[in-house]
Amino acid sequence: MAEPTKKRVTDIGPPHYKKFLPPVILANYGKWKYHEIPRPGVLMHVSESGDKLYSVRAASPRIVAIDTVRMFADLADKYCGGFLRFTSRNNVEFLLTEDKNIDPLIADLTAAGYPVGGTANSISNIVHTQGWIHCHSAATDASGIVKSVMDEMTQHFTKMELPGKLRIALACCLNMCGAVHCSDIAILGIHRKAPQVQHDKVKAMCEIPSAVASCPNAAVRPAVVDGVQSIEILEEKCMYCANCYTVCPALPLNNPETDGVAIWVGGKVSNARSEPRFSKLAVPYLPNNPPRWPEVVDTVKKIVEVWAANARKYERMGDWIDRIGWPRFFKLAGIEFQKQHIDDFKHAGLTFKRSMHLRYDKE
Amino acid sequence: MAEPTKKRVTDIGPPHYKKFLPPVILANYGKWKYHEIPRPGVLMHVSESGDKLYSVRAASPRIVAIDTVRMFADLADKYCGGFLRFTSRNNVEFLLTEDKNIDPLIADLTAAGYPVGGTANSISNIVHTQGWIHCHSAATDASGIVKSVMDEMTQHFTKMELPGKLRIALACCLNMCGAVHCSDIAILGIHRKAPQVQHDKVKAMCEIPSAVASCPNAAVRPAVVDGVQSIEILEEKCMYCANCYTVCPALPLNNPETDGVAIWVGGKVSNARSEPRFSKLAVPYLPNNPPRWPEVVDTVKKIVEVWAANARKYERMGDWIDRIGWPRFFKLAGIEFQKQHIDDFKHAGLTFKRSMHLRYDKE
Amino acid sequence: MASFTHGNITIEVDEDGFMAQPEKWNNEVALALASTEGVTALSEDHWKLVNYLRDYYTKFGVAPMIRKLCKETGFPLKTVYDLFPSGPAKGACKVAGLPKPTGCV
Amino acid sequence: MASFTHGNITIEVDEDGFMAQPEKWNNEVALALASTEGVTALSEDHWKLVNYLRDYYTKFGVAPMIRKLCKETGFPLKTVYDLFPSGPAKGACKVAGLPKPTGCV
Amino acid sequence: MARKPTPKLDQLEKGPWPSFVREIKKRADKNATCADLLGVLEKSYEERVGHWKHGGIVGVFGYGGGVIGRYSDVPEEFPGVAHFHTVRVNQPAGWFYTSAALRTLCDIWDRHGSGLLNMHGSTGDIIFLGTSTEHLEPIFEELTQAGFDLGGSGSDLRTPSCCCGEARCEWACYDTMAFCQEMTMHFQDELHRPAFPYKFKIKAAGCPNDCVASIARADLSVIGTWRDCIEIDQAEVAKHAAKGNDIVKDVVMNCPGKCLSWDGKALTVVQEDCKHCMHCINAMPKAVRPGKERGAALLLGSKAPIMEGALLSSVLVPFIKMEPPYDDIKALLEAIWEVWSEDGKNRERVGEFIQRVGMGNFLDAIGLDPDPSMVAHPRENPYVFYDLGGNGKE
Amino acid sequence: MARKPTPKLDQLEKGPWPSFVREIKKRADKNATCADLLGVLEKSYEERVGHWKHGGIVGVFGYGGGVIGRYSDVPEEFPGVAHFHTVRVNQPAGWFYTSAALRTLCDIWDRHGSGLLNMHGSTGDIIFLGTSTEHLEPIFEELTQAGFDLGGSGSDLRTPSCCCGEARCEWACYDTMAFCQEMTMHFQDELHRPAFPYKFKIKAAGCPNDCVASIARADLSVIGTWRDCIEIDQAEVAKHAAKGNDIVKDVVMNCPGKCLSWDGKALTVVQEDCKHCMHCINAMPKAVRPGKERGAALLLGSKAPIMEGALLSSVLVPFIKMEPPYDDIKALLEAIWEVWSEDGKNRERVGEFIQRVGMGNFLDAIGLDPDPSMVAHPRENPYVFYDLGGNGKE
């Protein structure tokens, strides 16, 4: 590595956000009175002062080329004085004051392949992670599934015809970067085979005590194998979380045959009406079937459809299932209830049905 | 011990219940249509056939002398052909067909000191256990507290003026014979000091591995003390559950100074409206103050009063607290919220408030 | 602590008749203890049970669970009660000089 | 596996410049490794840190947590970065011949 | 009998609630045990600590349970309670008696013990409270002659108990007493000769009101329910309304299934949303009743806190017809006992056992299919086991 | 650039949703890294497995985090991605930009990397995706010259993030962006030089809608709220009703506090029953608004599943006024970090730490009083610790 360069400064932090706010925001900061959503993808915020700000929200694949970012910059210059932002779900928002610019901007964005929408009761962008593009941990790809699923969901992005918001998220492994664990629908990359210990590498590459401590299920033990200090994995106690691999590279567990995807439903984070809660297992395993993961796409589609057709206004996925009950959810979604659905980790007993509040279907 | 006697038979089981059913029940078994509660302590069950059965329910201290049982038998002979039963909460019920017998029976029972009541929205008998009368485990007495509390609650037994049923239960130690853990109000005997190991007795009296395995918190370890095999208790890990004492008599933990009573609220078992649920800690500790445990009586009274004054029709204790929230319960009941109220056992995290559904009192 | 005498030996026992000093157990003591539990002579089957219990206890520090005892001795539970009318815990364990079973009553 | 040469020694390292054969570590190797992390000479303070890391690792099989390292060497974190500009994990651990810290990035 | 003064206990004779002290005193003059019980209890009240030694193991020949041994730790001071064992007598189902039967029990107990009893113990037994070892065989002989037998204790099947069910309740969805009796009789051996890893309790309630608290304190809770629609008698609903019941506020708004509606004339229900909670039925007897297709749900595993924290029973079979002699339930119980006895740890209740081995594995072992009614919700954590064998191909 | 055929990936160029493949292809002709990224990804799609080696530890001088090292496991086949590190650039609060700022970032990244980026990473950073070790120092120099700095990685404070708050939202109960900026600036050292047991994330949402999902993925979740009454503009409510909104069904019936009522003319609320859920406000913008006494609640401990299962943050301070420079919150954070750093295990998040040591003990250690708002309900198990010392007298 080179010497530290001369012009370097450290710990300056990010630029102050005020530099990046359009005048209308600077003038009305903290004074917004209400908003309306005149059409999908467009927010109109009205200030106590009467000033109006229009935000036009366009889809983004999150992974973008600088070419695209420059294109966004150009559009911002063209329509809104160069001011734009990104959302917490990785959409891009153009911040306009001229309502006449809305339609042309939308036309340009749509033409460039970045549909406008994602507001109110729609499906917004899929929060997701790196997958095979960048991460060593990935049990599945991220971007490919996201693209495949959203291709089927785009009409729910550009329209606002769903009972409530529906948030889909994807994480390519159990580390769950992106906190998919509280999503209406979560798509999760999973392993299903225990790590294969590379005994020749353990000692040089790993802190054995850290690897042992890393296992949530005490499946990792120090062992001497062929005379060298190494690790053994009690396969029957392993549930493939990969935490040992995270701390010890000599314990790989990627496996093309058995890796795949699990689908989870009914989580949320907002406090509106019901409390935030975790997503629950809907489908334990679907295969990795690139490039378009048809099994995953079909399953997500089916769940969205069945929810959209049956939920009441404002009912998020989890609220809806709460109302109809899990047995009916499984029936409506056409998913078989299996052993894997029943929790068997530390707090498992708390998920058992410990009451007589049972529903029976008409025969 | 003597030789087995000659006339002995085994495994005959209890007498068949049919032998003990009055004719009106035998005739209408399974054919009851509805019931009414003409007055506190009296149930009128009406059959499809039109037959009527009156049950008169009287309080019992549960521990009864044969003299009393014979007196009950006499009353049954006098008023209802000798038929009577006991309830799941240890009250006695006389089974009448003649409604004219109701008043005289109630008069006799009342005169004998066994008040009639406990039906519908009342406080029924306190389910309880042995206490100092019979059990080696007791951290408090049972009968004395029950008597003291019920002396204050009798008017809620003989009337039906509460918002809903209120079930009080008492267990004299954490073994919780009687399943007090699902009561509107539970009174629980507790220890607060770790067992004192009697090292000279451990080996002869105890299976050391069983004692070690018995501790929910892994506070018990085998140890060699003064050359003999014994046990050591890690005091900081001990939460005084006494399970080790149950399997190993050489680990006593009764302590007059530190034993006492905890009060729990909001449990239930019926499925009516809300699901069955456990009681939660209201008051971590009150002293053993025989013969009348005034601190316990006052606390229970206060809780009952505050519930009775504030709950809506049908609202059991737990449903009421659910509606108003725990912060307000503590405020209304005048109980200080302490460290001990916050769970720190295995599933503790699941009891933390993990949402923004917060209520704030008006200042 | 009480004590009782059988033939020419005296044994210290607790109220339930379990040995206070289990280290003093021997075959004669066993016979004496058996007499308190409705067993007058110790047959081969009796000894098989007693020895199994003692071996197990020596090895693991606990009495075996009943199912294990039946399985490993080959005696159905009924037979155990035939041999020791007061049962495996109160009868057989006592005769075998094990500590008094506790807990689950 | 790459290798690099410093003075007259050649060291096998992985892509990140951590030793492939940590058992070959010695003081000269340390100096060589240091040169890759912007450290030209190893002062007494450098050695104090390196030795602490090695001792700790030998004893416990893991690198110490940073807070512990600062506490026990008496160096505030700032000083650690002064000594090893690429920090305790990438800099100091590498020079001390420990396995590459993993996990939390 | 001569007895020490008991100033503290005497205070508990006052007040409107029946006094246990008075009960003991009723016998203290006739019975040395009762006299000394008062004495030792007064001592406990003074010292704020119990005076019983740990444990005690006594019993009758041929049985492994049914008697709880108890010895005083101050026998010199109170010789009357030096021995103070209790005898658990199996109650008749539903706790129904005739005066004659009660007198028989009293007579036996008068002859052989303190004459104090619990009507009843928490599990359901008649508890004869306080006798000495030499009385046990005679008590047993006299009881069996009178047609009574002992209940459970130790690691056995405990005395099953039940609500009064069809004998006196219009809501019973099955015959709880017949079921309780049949189980008790069929499993006499399991009841009397402990062979499980720990105790096993059965409680039977006729409907989800669960008047025996079975969901909180039975390893097997059998709770009646129906699987079709509640039955509504609109005329009777109208009468309730006329009587001033606020049908919307009291009934509709309290329905957890949110499946009721009332338009002032008719009460309607969305059948498949009904949670079978009993509330509308409870609130309007005569007007609303359980449906016709009746049976029970089987729930497994409730228990007191020690060791892993208390458990409520959880759904194992969401609905089963209750048909004597209940061979299906007996077979299921035997399968459960087999698995639990084989792999359960000493003093591990079946509810804890299931949590340890995992519900899925447990179901596999007893041969039941998973059903979404068994869970409040599917798992939240991604820690799922698979067993894919060699190369991982399924 | 020359690149291998990618028939599988090509299929992902079709369809209405923006295609990441098209993004990569936009640069594949100009940039060898992008060309080889397509190649290795196609290989992954064929083989159904990733092709990155474990870990990688690279960075810039003076910092312990901010760069994720990544190496290909097939560098010979795809030398362009032999090194494929990512640089985490700290985003401006609220993700607001000018076109000029974006172009500056693009230019730097054009010179020194693949030209692919994530706008943004899940934590909030701008992710520069794919560069090699020798570019790191130059990138850092150019970034800092342009006024940008690196974000967090490793066991440090991670880049705080926030919703747009007062900049664009009428519901913000405090200035999320100001708070986020202040925390980021104040804790630069904690952000750049890992010294904690594990990562620590801060996320700031202006109201309980929590548009940054802070309750699910921040060790410290700062969520705006108000402690007085919602503000109701009855005229505007009437307008909503006139527009055909069913106030009872849509709003009143959905209120979790069950504290709203609507008589056709006025919407009334029982203030102390309001749970501050936001629903009535969300459902009727303009008509209902948060109250005047605004601030935030501080919640602690959310995280992803590993190891003990996922956690949501739990209430630590039910209400706090948000007053710059937030010295109270800084002091609290420092107290938390002190305790956690002292006693936390390696790779133990603060939420797990609290569960291990017990919330009560944790509160003692950081000097906060227990409050019933911290719990969903008090404990159910009777396993309570005391420390009564010698003879047990308190």
Ligand code: SRM
């Ligand atoms: C722009 C953004 C904040 C930001 O700083 O980036 C934002 C902006 C707004 N949110 Fe949000 N929310 C944003 C992410 C979220 C998230 C976080 C997430 O999805 O990861 C949530 C939590 C979702 C969840 O519970 O899982 C979120 C839950 C809400 C809710 C509650 C919805 C519910 O019923 O549960 C509202 C209220 C509403 O829409 O009625 C809301 C409302 C709003 C309002 C109306 C607030 C306002 O007055 O300005 C904004 C327009 C919403 C819309 O799109 O219709 N926002 N909002 C985020 C846009 C993400 C996107 O590109 O789609």
Ligand code: SRM
């Ligand atoms: C006699 C008894 C059954 C027995 O076989 O012994 C019984 C009998 C009846 N119960 Fe019960 N229950 C009996 C213990 C219980 C228990 C168990 C307990 O308390 O330990 C419960 C569960 C309590 C709980 O949830 O903690 C119980 C929960 C109910 C309920 C549900 C109440 C609720 O709103 O939660 C009803 C319905 C009602 O009363 O509206 C009910 C209703 C009834 C009815 C009306 C049923 C009927 O139509 O005959 C009976 C008269 C009730 C009354 O007293 O007003 N019974 N009932 C028990 C009397 C105990 C006593 O002496 O007080």
Ligand code: SRM
């Ligand atoms: C007599 C009785 C209490 C009463 O006053 O009614 C009783 C008394 C004892 N129980 Fe119990 N239990 C009694 C019903 C219960 C119940 C309630 C029930 O069965 O419905 C429970 C809670 C439900 C359950 O089973 O979990 C109960 C849970 C326990 C436990 C905790 C078991 C557990 O798994 O957590 C123990 C401890 C043990 O088994 O070692 C226990 C142990 C004991 C012992 C044997 C004490 C011991 O540590 O060995 C008590 C003997 C007291 C004595 O000296 O008389 N007792 N015990 C009840 C039996 C009477 C009867 O047969 O009718």
Ligand code: SRM
């Ligand atoms: C880049 C990013 C995903 C993305 O595509 O956006 C990411 C990528 C990685 N995360 Fe993450 N995490 C990222 C946000 C998250 C989040 C979401 C958040 O911060 O809001 C979470 C869940 C919330 C949380 O912190 O619990 C998250 C939970 C994890 C975990 C599990 C931590 C835990 O306590 O359970 C790990 C494992 C670890 O730390 O060893 C992890 C580890 C990793 C590693 C370093 C892989 C590893 O095993 O060492 C990933 C590097 C991927 C790569 O090669 O690029 N990442 N990680 C996100 C950071 C971008 C940014 O700075 O803006």
Ligand code: SF4
């Ligand atoms: S979720 Fe897993 S595989 Fe995906 S980026 Fe995060 S750590 Fe990597």
Ligand code: SF4
């Ligand atoms: S993958 Fe997870 S469960 Fe399996 S051994 Fe590794 S740490 Fe343990």
Ligand code: SF4
């Ligand atoms: S609750 Fe405890 S003290 Fe009371 S009877 Fe049961 S085991 Fe004995």
Ligand code: SF4
């Ligand atoms: S009393 Fe309970 S917690 Fe304490 S040592 Fe004994 S078993 Fe363990």
Ligand code: SF4
């Ligand atoms: S449980 Fe049901 S059936 Fe049994 S008595 Fe109670 S209300 Fe009647």
Ligand code: SF4
């Ligand atoms: S039984 Fe309960 S859930 Fe069913 S309709 Fe009646 S009140 Fe509703």
Ligand code: SF4
């Ligand atoms: S969290 Fe609240 S304040 Fe922030 S953007 Fe969302 S709705 Fe507005």
Ligand code: SF4
């Ligand atoms: S904020 Fe939520 S809880 Fe409060 S009144 Fe509105 S809907 Fe009800």
